[in-house]
Amino acid sequence: QVQLVESGGGLVQPGGSLRLSCAASRSIFSINYMGWYRQAPGKERELVAGFSSGSSTQQYADSVKGRFTLFRDYGKNTIDLQMNSLKPEDTAVYYCNADLATIGQPRNVLTYWGKGTLVTVSS
Secondary structure: OOOEEEEOOEOOOOOOOEEEEEEOOOOOOEOOOOOOOOEEEOOEEEEEEEEEEOOOOEOOOOOOOOOOOEEOOOOOOEEEEEEEEHHHHOOEEEEEEEEEEEEEEEEEEEEOOOOOOEEOOOO
């Protein structure tokens, strides 16, 4: 069973920075997509940023453009989210997401989610 293991959440003051990390825990054959979503209290889960391997493109939510940056490490099967100039409205549980296939089932691409890491932006 593949696990996406997240780390890096916490409490930060407005204007501060945090870096979230996500690593896939099992032998990976290919990753089609890897990214981050978030869900604030009382709101639906939304895409924050993602990286598509096939087109080598990154996408960002309008609300985080210019403040958040993705870093993808192909060798380690990780994706980091560097978050700068954080605002109170960035407070949410952040989830790692990936569409990938394992070495054991290279033709079977499935979607996986991490358990989430809480980011709180508050003074």
